[in-house]
Amino acid sequence: MQVFNTPQKVIITCNKRLSPYVQQEVKALGFPIKRAFSTGVELLATLNDCITLNLNLRCASQVLYALKSFTAANADELYHHIQAIAWEELLDFNGYFSVNSNVNNETITTPLFANLKVKDAIVDRIKEKKGVRPNTGPKLNKAVVHLFWKENKADLYLDTSGETLAKHGYRKHPGKAPMLEALASGVIYASEWDQKAAFVNPMCGSGTLAIEAALIATNRKPGLFRMNYAFMHILGYDEQVFFAARRKLKEQIIKNIDLKIIASDISEEAVNIAQANAKTAGVDQLITFEVCDFAKTHVPPAPGVILFNPEYGERLGTHSKLELTYGRIGDFMKNECKGYTGFVFTGNPDLAKKIGLQSHRRIEFYNGKLDCRLLAYELYDGSRRKVKIDDQSL
Structure with a gap:
């Protein structure tokens, strides 16, 4: 056969x-x-x-x-x-x-x-x-x-895959409530980031979004991190086909790229985990990691993308504290990220209202079984300011 x-x-x-x-x-x-x-x-x-x-x-x-x-x-x-x-x-x-x-x-x-x-x-x-x-x-x-x-x-x-392709193989330390690598890639694609402007990821956790951004920008594919697939155990498999395909992946990597990716988290442990994962993925030199409150994150000059994946009250955090956090996220994007496109990934529409900005796009995702949205905000530099949203807009 x-x-x-x-x-x-x-x-x-x-x-x-x-x-x-x-x-x-x-x-x-x-x-x-x-x-x-x-x-x-x-x-x-x-x-x-x-x-x-x-x-x-x-x-x-x-x-x-x-x-x-x-x-x-x-x-x-x-x-x-x-x-x-x-x-x-x-x-x-x-x-x-x-x-x-x-x-x-x-x-x-x-x-x-x-x-x-x-x-x-x-x-x-x-x-x-x-x-x-x-x-x-x-x-x-x-x-x-x-x-x-x-x-x-x-x-x-x-x-032909065996173990799921949704896990990309570099994340040896998942951290708390990590975003699945396949989902992180989809979120970055949905942001329409041009892979040239700055990419800022406060509250980075285990670093998945920042790492996937670096992998996408440098054209590093998941096959670089995995050496066992189910197709290898089918009679007639020619390992030379696999190694030729893998060599092609290496040849397609974009090197010497001028790119600013910033990832921050208030937890030193989380940043250490993110750095270790980035090193395994081979992109640690492309990401600047910072231990700080998200509002202290360095934001390079516009244009750029800033992407938050805050807690949304299902598995981590408490609701009252998160309301304040979401409000601070909105203030930070409005005041410190002018000229950027802002994104907040959340599974809690009530908390999203606390951001206090009107999203111009709402992109549907699932995080596990949780119904989520990637909310996009145009953060104008100048007089064009977004008005606060009302309770019917999400």
Whole structure:
């Protein structure tokens, strides 16, 4: 089964509301998109193309290569269709694989049962053909098979990623309530930062936003930080294709860039964590870290982008103190950041009202399961001042 050179349907998944930014990245890589939906995109690609996609995408979660589509009313029919696939040509019979799934079928009460039926079908097929049972388990560090089963329609994929792409591999010290790397990339794309003007990130926490900004500006891709993907454990994998793609990533890095990225936090521990993460990512020399109250953050001359990701009362902080903090954020942006575009990422619309400025854009995101907004503010230098918002404007 020549999957590495055979074009098939490929689904790239992502967290909800990151799809527009995945589309942007896929198009930049030269892949036409057949279909876009709220949690991903569909295209036609080979398994070798999936190597390129895995190494380059910042906002994606998984890259799924289609093996078979079929109808199955119950688990027995599912087993029958999956056992008919030539797994001995895809998986090492001395190897290891895992199964995950997205199941909505009235005969299945738990996806774990569907996973078990998929595992049984694959193992039975390989034992029949090779006389050996491969090992299986929950870890995603080898070959991974993914089942999507809705009502009677089933699609079976090779998950070419394994561990999620949404984590970029450089953040060894997450800190408190960190923003997922894929989300941080999407937020930066949404800001429309031109990667030349200053980028200021007060309240930086573990540094994810500042680090992602530096990685995007210097064209450092996530594949530089990872050496194991699920596609490496499929029969027919040519490691030279992977190493050629990885060399291309290194050649595309923009060096000697003149860029001002400022990241500050009142916590010395947080700044130390951010610096360590930036060093792992290879961008510590591009970011100026400061230990200070956000209102003391150095703001280079305009133009620039200033981006806050303050606490919003769901996991950290207390509401009354946060009201004062949000008010101070608005005052700081209005008085100290003239000529900038200001952004506040928050999951609390009531606290957002305390900023006291009117946003000209409100971009929807999810942070985990929390419904969030990236609020954008034009911070005019001169007489054009934004009026305070009323309770109906968010």
